[in-house]
Amino acid sequence: MATIPLHVARRRLETGNVVSYPEGSPIGRAMQGFGDELSAVAEHYRQMKERQETFDADLARRRFNGRIAQAEDEVVANAPADGAGLHDTMYGRVDPRNGRVVKPGLFDTLFDDALPNLPESQHAGFARQKEVLRAAGSARMAAKQQARRDEYELAEWTKVQDASLVAIAQSDPTDTSTFEAIRQSGLDLIAKMGNPVARQAAEAAWRSNTANPRFRR
Template sequence: MVHIIPLSVAQRRLDIGNGVQYPQGSPIGGAMQGLGDHLSAVAERYQQMKEQQEAFDAELARRRFDGEIAQAEDEATANAPADGSGLHEAMYGQVDPHNGRVMKTGLFDRLFAAALPNMPESQRAARPRERKA
């Protein structure tokens, strides 16, 4: 059975009639505005908590990375020849002094590349700048 909605019903609008007019606006409108303000405050607080958690996670990842670097430096120092030749190159690689391009990667580069995915996305952009410094 097919139901057809008459065109006159489909175009009908809400008839507000002679409703009560409030001088300060509708109490429902005020309540909805209050609800909207409350939800905005909740969303802002959630964003703050999320940023704090990501900063905390980034700090933990940074400390873990720093510990791995310290351990790698200790191992590289212990395994280096007595005169220390090649120690810096093994740990930090080699860079062409004329153009600044990396000629050989070192252990630091591999550890850094492994640690970067563990960093929260919002904090990840700052890490390569720290690496260059």
Template sequence: MATIPLQLAQRRLDTGNAVQYPQGSPIGGAMQDLGGELSAVAERFQQRKEQQEAFDAEIARRQMMDQIVQAEADVAANAAPDGAGLHDAMYGQVDPRSSQMVKPGLFDTLFDDVLPKIPESQRADFARRKETIRAAGSERMAARQIQQRQQYEQDQWSEVQRAELDAIAQSHPNDTLAFNAARQRGLDVLNKMGLDPRGKLQAEAAWRESTAKTRIESLIAENPIKALNQKAHTR
């Protein structure tokens, strides 16, 4: 079937300048039918064009979302050990009171690069979805930053534990002042960590248990009988 140019298909057959046929003439009726067919073709063409543009916009959106996922992974991989700045690097800063952009992020670059490639008929709707996409990603990245911060604190706490337990092990087992000082230094670090109340109580109990165990091991090495007598007083 031959392709009908859009500019031709979008208008009905104009018989104003053509030869006029008597009303009811077979030729005149055929000309009117042809005009109606061309109009229907134009309508179907426009519907198909809009459908294709909506499809192309959706494919572009999906490709952009894949880019966002990869960008989030790259930003996280290159972030500071404690996760500082991770969220803002990806999604920027938005003033919660005015909803105005304070600092753009990588998300803005990705979105703004894709927007001109969206078919014009779909572009305005696509642009309106920007802040909805940002909000979902912002929540996701904020959770990722918090998780990275928590892991950082746990890693640092492990270092503190090793250092203070080594200090207890190397000090004289009867040096109660040194033992209490090392234990308190550990508790001071725990107090500054972002733990919930229950987690804090559990961590403190585990720390007291670890310090007591280390001291008992030192006492056993020096005087097993004395260690057994002091075990109850160390906890």
């Protein structure tokens, strides 16, 4: 079936300089039927084009989501041990007072690259989703950064704890002031840990390990 541009459907049959026929006449009915057929063909074309564009837009969004997931994995893999800067690198920074982006992130670059790949009719809808997508990704990345930080603090505390227990074991058993200083120093560091669950577990283990200064004998 030949493709009928939309403007044909809108025009239907021009009546300006065209010879008109009475509606009840065979020719009039035929012309009316022809106009209705043109409208039906054009409507079919419009619906088909709309389905095609929404399909292509969905594919583009899926590709964008895949790039975002890949980028997040790469940012996490390349982040420092304590996770510093992980969130801002990926999703930038937004002023909470007005919602304006004050520091773009990799998300902004990927979004801007994805927009031209969508059908033009889908641009506005995709653009309206930008900050919603940023907010969801921002929460996801903040959680990953916090998890990285928690792992870092626990690993660093474990190093300090091991070194402190060795120092206690090698110290003079009668030197209680040194023992107490090391013990308190450990408690002070534990108190600065951000994760409350890890902090409580570390403190309980540390107090147990240093409950008796003579354990080093």
